[in-house]
């Protein structure tokens with residue numbers, strides 16, 4: 001079954017996952033910024049509403065007391081010395097910082113500080129807000145210089161005939177441009193709200209659109225516990241966006257940066273976790289090793305007398321990885337003995353169960369130069385050696401500059417004592433040469449496939465016969481690999497120096513154990529290549 005992790009191997013998919021990670025990173029960062037900004041806005045609104053409420057409480061309390069005292073008296077409809085005195089008394093109540101006055105038909109007739117006015121002061125119609133329940137509120141901003149009060153006052157509130165001037169609530173620091181505020185003193189008993197300052201109707205807008213006082217609403221309301229004082233704040237989203245544009249752009253840029261940072265970390269993580277090396281190291285298990293068997297033809301009997309065991313590794317996505325890619329990694333990670341053990345064990349299981357008991361076969365196993373000095377290596381082949389009637393073993397080793405002659409010769413001797421043959425593989429390439437070959441007492445030489453694959457009249461082609469002669473001269477058996485065509489096959493059989501064994505696609509490609517067993521069962525015989533080719537055609 002395909003391992004789901006195999007999905008992550010493909011670089012295209014890794015890029016897609018990284019792009020998704022970048023998008024998530026971008027939106028998370030943007031969300032955090034937005035959350036932080038919303039929280040900051042929320043805090044600012046709260047701060048101003050609280051401050052507004054705090055600042056309203058003292059003057060409103062004083063005004064209420066004043067109205068109570070004035071309205072308690074029986075006659076209060078016309079100005080008189082006695083009424084002015086009472087206006088003054090109301091003004092001097094504890095915390096009484098207000099100016100009280102008597103208003104008839106929108107005209108101030110007397111005040112606590114000016115007494116009886118010779119000319120009644122017109123409060124003016126535009127300042128009156130009509131409210132549900134019949135209340136009347138004079139809007140702030142009336143110029144009261146004529147009453148002797150310099151500058152602007154926040155509000156004139158009126159109950160019945162009496163009115164009071166409430167100073168603008170003391171707001172330390174101006175509210176931001178995106179926040180409009182309104183303060184009301186709500187006389188619940190009489191259903192009369194006195195608007196004390198701010199933008200008209202915010203309170204009623206809020207009541208209309210947010211009956212439950214929704215937290216995320218663009219208007220917010222804060223009232224004292226007794227419900228008498230309320231401050232309403234309204235947030236202008238357009239103004240807020242304009243105001244926060246620079247921060248917004250910065251947040252976008254930072255979020256994009258963060259997104260690309262997340263993507264780069266995620267890509268690095270995927271590449272680290274799913275690079276071939278990491279995949280192989282985590283999954284070097286027998287189940288992932290696949291073996292192929294390539295037949296080896298004995299030129300004297302023209303029959304298949306042996307096979308080379310060739311390993312592949314099955315990747316997480318089910319694809320097959322060839323030795324040229326995974327062997328260098330296993331060498332680097334010093335896992336070659338473990339790997340060779342798995343190959344030998346698996347080859348034993350497959351060959352001993354799938355081949356008929358009467359089938360005699362030489363099994364050629366590749367080993368790594370890293371295995372050569374390892375004293376544990378010869379012991380790996382014991383199971384094969386217990387069935388000498390079925391299997392003989394040969395170990396193929398490639399010469400490298402890293403391999404010491406002493407170690408190699410020691411291994412060859414130990415293997416020979418156990419009845420195992422040794423082959424020099426890929427002779428003619430890399431580090432291998434005739435001098436080295438003569439010094440090692442191997443049983444056979446496998447000429448590198450580049451000899452057989454070379455065009456007939458090329459230098460390499462000519463060298464093939466020469467290399468065979470030299471190998472024969474020092475008493476080694478010979479194997480020619482890489483025979484792909486009937487012409488090359490025929491040509492090899494006609495050489496003055498006979499080749500002992502032939503291996504290559506012309507005989508058969510490396511195949512799995514079932515196909516190999518079927519191939520052997522056919523009992524093909526290669527009397528000559530042309531005949532074989534015709535038979536196959």
Ligand SMILES: Nc1nc2c(ncn2[C@@H]2O[C@@H]3COP(=O)(O)O[C@H]4[C@@H](O)[C@H](n5cnc6c(=O)[nH]c(N)nc65)O[C@@H]4COP(=O)(O)O[C@H]3[C@H]2O)c(=O)[nH]1
Pocket residue numbers: 294309310311312322323324327343366367368396398425426449481482483484503504505506510
């Ligand atoms: N073009 C062409 N190629 C042919 C022909 N006949 C065979 N070959 C290929 O040549 C390679 C022969 O194996 P090698 O020289 O031992 O070279 C092997 C061997 O050195 C190493 N190797 C394979 N399996 C193992 C293993 O289990 N252990 C170790 N240590 N090395 C292994 O990997 C090398 C490559 O193995 P493969 O990729 O299987 O490649 C194989 C085989 O598929 C042909 O007619 N034409």
